[in-house]
Amino acid sequence: MSVTSEKEKSIPVYILSGFLGSGKTTLLVQLIEHWQQAGLRPAVVMNELGEVNLDGQVVDAEVPMTEMLGGCICCTVRGDLGLQLADLVQEESPDVIVIEATGAANPMEILDAVTETSLYMRLELKSLITVVDAAHLSGLYQEQKGQTFKLMQEQIRCASVLILNKTDRVGEQEISDLQQLLTKWNGFAPVIQAVRCEVDMDLLLQSGDGVHAYQAAAESDHQEAATEHVHTEACSEHGCGHSHEHHHEHHTPHASHEHVMVYTHYFNQPVNSEAFERFIAGLPRDVYRAKGILSFSDTASRFWFQYAYRESDYMKITPQGDVPNVAVFIGEHFDQAVIRHQLLEMESINQA
Numbered sequence: 001m002s003v004t005s006e007k008e009k010s011i012p013v014y015i016l017s018g019f020l021g022s023g024k025t026t027l028l029v030q031l032i033e034h035w036q037q038a039g040l041r042p043a044v045v046m047n048e049l050g051e052v053n054l055d056g057q058v059v060d061a062e063v064p065m066t067e068m069l070g071g072c073i074c075c076t077v078r079g080d081l082g083l084q085l086a087d088l089v090q091e092e093s094p095d096v097i098v099i100e101a102t103g104a105a106n107p108m109e110i111l112d113a114v115t116e117t118s119l120y121m122r123l124e125l126k127s128l129i130t131v132v133d134a135a136h137l138s139g140l141y142q143e144q145k146g147q148t149f150k151l152m153q154e155q156i157r158c159a160s161v162l163i164l165n166k167t168d169r170v171g172e173q174e175i176s177d178l179q180q181l182l183t184k185w186n187g188f189a190p191v192i193q194a195v196r197c198e199v200d201m202d203l204l205l206q207s208g209d210g211v212h213a214y215q216a217a218a219e220s221d222h223q224e225a226a227t228e229h230v231h232t233e234a235c236s237e238h239g240c241g242h243s244h245e246h247h248h249e250h251h252t253p254h255a256s257h258e259h260v261m262v263y264t265h266y267f268n269q270p271v272n273s274e275a276f277e278r279f280i281a282g283l284p285r286d287v288y289r290a291k292g293i294l295s296f297s298d299t300a301s302r303f304w305f306q307y308a309y310r311e312s313d314y315m316k317i318t319p320q321g322d323v324p325n326v327a328v329f330i331g332e333h334f335d336q337a338v339i340r341h342q343l344l345e346m347e348s349i350n351q352a
């Protein structure tokens with residue numbers, strides 16, 4: 001490869017990975033501030049499973065942002081990533097680029113797409129940062145099964161640096177157990193513990209700046225992930241504990257998250273805030289992420305709400321641009337009709 005002499009001029013690229021709701025956007029906002037304070041011009045590629053870019057609302061409107069909506073960057077919209085990067089570079093000449101993947105993405109595929117693009121553009125993949133929700137991982141680790149657990153494991157294995165986030169939600173012992181677990185799954189990546197992704201940004205950006213480290217981790221991950229896919233499919237198809245001779249190409253990223261579904265609800269009427277909070281608190285466990293922008297019938301302001309792994313959060317917001325009242329629900333095999341029905345009922349009560 002002939003990039004060595006050009007390396008100084010290449011644009012650094014960071015990939016933010018981590019399961020749905022782990023804290024990627026929280027980190028993104030701080031990274032942007034950090035770069036802006038250093039006089040740099042960052043650009044963002046934002047990928048969301050839903051049809052609306054809600055996370056974009058919390059990012060400084062001045063920051064150039066490419067949105068890849070309605071599909072996961074690692075499969076359905078993967079082919080576009082190279083084009084989006086090329087457009088961003090040509091139109092905005094940023095000093096640094098961050099790609100925030102959907103929480104359901106397998107970062108290996110994004111990594112492949114970025115490296116492919118860097119063959120013909122001056123991009124340099126600096127690191128793959130995976131944000132881990134400490135409480136969520138702890139819960140899943142105790143169960144030791146499920147697609148979500150596997151996906152989280154893949155995201156951790158691919159990382160060149162790990163942020164063990166939401167440590168406020170677990171005890172001291174759990175933190176130290178999780179720290180050990182992360183090191184066991186990925187011995188290459190430094191682990192930085194954090195609450196709300198508040199970390200020393202210089203340290204974060206320097207950590208894991210080792211292409212060798214993440215490549216080595218990623219390669220072993222790829223092999224293991226492929227084995228796991230074979231095994232899982234064999235088990236579910238044949239209902240037994242044996243592995244059958246199924247052959248899957250490496251590029252079957254969907255296998256790890258095709259079970260993830262999204263329901264987007266556009267509100268026609270404002271709803272009562274307390275009724276909505278009760279509804280969110282009572283969401284089925286299979287819905288593991290929800291977010292949206294709402295007008296309530298009993299509040300003057302609009303709200304940005306979030307729900308991630310049994311915790312919800314409401315924040316007053318004045319949206320940028322013309323944003324509808326909308327909520328996105330992401331989960332595994334949940335009944336969309338039930339959610340829709342409950343929301344419509346809330347709307348109609350309020351209309352009456």
Ligand SMILES: Nc1nc2c(ncn2[C@@H]2O[C@H](COP(=O)(O)OP(=O)(O)OP(=O)(O)O)[C@@H](O)[C@H]2O)c(=O)[nH]1
Binds near residue numbers: 022023103
């Ligand atoms: N308790 C607690 N909550 C946190 C922490 N970090 C982030 N959150 C909250 O977790 C929720 C999800 O955070 P985001 O940064 O939007 O997560 P994300 O990974 O970007 O989510 P997706 O883009 O949907 O995958 C928000 O309500 C955050 O305020 C933390 O350290 N502790």
